[in-house]
Amino acid sequence: MITKFQVAYKNLLRKKVRTLLTIIGIALSAWVLVSLLGFNRGYESSLNKDIDNMGFQLMIMAKGCPYEAATLMLKGGTGLRYMDESIMKEITKEPEVEKITPIFMSAVFDPNKGESGGIAGYFGIEPKSFAEMKPFLKFKKGGWFTDVNGHEAVMGYEAAELEQREVGDMILMPEKNVQFKVAGILERTGTQDDGTIFVPLKTVQTIFNRPNELTTIGIKLTKGVDSGRLEEKLYKLPDVQIVSLAQVKETIMKLISTAKVMVLSIAMIAILIAMVGVINTILTSVWERFQEIGILKTIGAMPWDIFKLIWIETLMLCTAGGVLGVIIALILSRVTDMVMRRVLPYAPGGGLVLIDLKLIIITLIGILCIGLLSGIYPAWRAGRIRPLEAIRGEAGR
């Protein structure tokens, strides 16, 4: 017994190049679709991780553009503003505040970073309060520095890899020509902390000639409190701004959503083109086999049998294209990640393209649905072929 699947499969092999080109067309569309959906999930997930791993829900900064401030916190940068650290006393009074940690962000130009130099971020911190905010930070080697006035540093995983430093080595802060001894190296976190060098707060304040000044105060809220009420109270403090990380996340996602809509539109166009390609391939194949299809009806095939046969061919093309597209997307996800990082104004740490089994299944189901839709018209036309017209060679086109 020969099944309809075997008949359909063998027919697709009849014109191998045409079948292959159609599969490639579908695969490219599937690749774009998987990568885009993977990017949507990956970006949001990495951004969430970045923000959650900051360990605090609110940041207090000197007045300026809040988004610039938030980006500086996430990404590092220059053009920092400063506030007096006495403000910390005011903040700790509030009952909604569980913990706070002072941060002095500094950015120096490192001529040895990258091909043409780059910004190196040095975060002045108090190790005790900072570690309490981020209990998930683990040391690969060594530990936190103990002297807040000392010249010791803790390096993020990537910073240490890049500089090829071990615990006990010395590092030089560019521009300032100050040396630090590496006290510890953190394990990889997948966040911006990986590329940061942490140094004692007082030391860095002195180096940058900003005693008793801070760039940021991180606030961890008491569980279950209303952050809005606290924000209202903190806004009364002079010359500071409050950045809620939930808002930052929302704002970044809004900015990114425009780009997403554009890419989604491109993906939709690619899918439409692939659909037209499938319809064209199957319809051409139907007309080429006009007589054969007529004969199939002569030997007992009902119109529905012919419909199914042609539909199966369409589904096979789409399944092959969909699977190939998913494989391409998986193989090239790192490349997509790199390209996205180059074009986006802000990209969080961790993977930007997250392709998991659920996404793969959703995409394949989507591609199959598209295949089913694309196959309807050619299958319907094939089902309507009358055997007599086929035998006479009168293609009823």
Next chain:
Amino acid sequence: MSEKGVSIEATGLTRIYTRGIEEVVSVNNVSFQINKRDFVSIIGPSGSGKTTLINLLGCLDNPTAGELRLEGRPIFGSGKPLSERALTKIRRETFGYIFQNFYLIPTLSVRENVMLPLTFYRKAGTENEADKLLVLLGIDHRKDHLPGQISGGEMQRVAIARAMVNKPEILLADEPTGNLDTKRSEEIVQVLLKLNRDVGLTVIMVTHNQELARYAGRMLEMKDGHISEIKV
């Protein structure tokens, strides 16, 4: 196979085509009957209406007028054309077809081509029919070959096996030797005779070759849409 009796009965069968503004009477008020286990050949010049007639007999086309009965069962005659679905149902239960151009599926092997009708419809007791027919028609050694790898005569044998796989009552052959040389043509007619004699199959063969037509027990001649019986 069934006992001797009337297999096909046509009464006043007429088929008129419209070609532009012209009406062409291809089959004109034709009446005849064919008994079970008959081997009937239909001859006539090109355009005489023999293919149109065999298409009407094989339910590939609806007549413009007239009646057709298969084993006493009325098929056409109510005045309402039958749907493609209804015609397919009758066709697959009653007929096997072979054509001048074989119409084998080039991507399927000989065996797969023979088994193809069973994909869509399968009568009881046809489980091993394909393999039996391959042996009966002397093409079992070619069963794994593709149609492009065998001769014309062998291709027509494959087409015959395909037509026979669902154990039809009637085999309709439209110019089955039209693409074959004299030797192969004779072989194919001998195969049809064997099936008629051994299996008890009713065979209706359209041909323009009078010599081959004489192998049949009965000869009908079509001329300008009319039919007449020729003594063999």
